[in-house]
Amino acid sequence: MAKKQSPKPNGFVPPARRRRGFEAASGLLNTQIRKVGEARGFAVSRLLTHWAEIAGTDLAACCRPVKVSYGRGGLGATLTLLTTGAAGPMLQMRLPALREKVNACYGYNAIARITLTQTAPMGFSEGQAEFTPAPKPAPKAPDPHILRQAKAVADGVHDDGLRTALERLAGNVLSKASNNKGHI
Known part of the structure; x- marks a missing residue:
């Protein structure tokens, strides 16, 4: 018979162990993912997790959903997509078909508009420009006097x-030491 856990002197009762064995990671993180998605306006987290399947691989490569903002009436939400500046005009032409695919994911006409936010291909933290490193100078030949001392x-x-x-x-x-000329 299992022994019932008694409270510690400070009143803390340790939680009972779960005896279900291994669980899938998606089951453990499902509630946290849903809460984060709902905070950004995504009532259906499938839109975030399966974006490549919903939009298609060619569109998913050039844009991603950022947020869903709902109007005052609750219906007719606006989906905001993040894309690079170069892909913006091509994506703009395909927005009606994309809106139909997204609404099929929701199961009703939840998204009334799709807006595009164009940005640089890299975020602010990664830097805006690519820099090529300066060429490394050829290594100098060691001084023969230093080589004799080292030997x-x-x-x-x-x-x-x-x-x-x-x-x-x-x-x-x-x-x-010779480069520093005796200064430490």
Whole structure:
């Protein structure tokens, strides 16, 4: 017989363990996804999760739903789509067919208008322009005096791998010291 859990001295009763085994992640996150979608106006979260199937792969590649805003009467909502500036005119011509597909997802004429918001292909946090990195300068040949000093530092080591690593380390330290000209 299962032992009933007694409250701790501070009054805390640990929650009972669930004994259903493994569950699908979609079942665990279903309520959280629905709440977030409803906060943005999406009464049917399927519009967000299956956008490529609803709009078609060619339209889904150039736009995505951002929000649904409802009018004062409750019917005749406006779907706002985010797209790049170049795809805007082509998408504008296909809006009536897209509105029919979206309303088929809802099951009734929920969306009366679709508005487009054109933006850059990248968001503000990723940066607006692509920068090519400056070409790296060719590495300078090490000073032969520094190479001789580095070899002298690692001269007493018998292991080949360790000796080459110490020579490289000593060469880096000595070349950095010569670049700084004694200033630390």
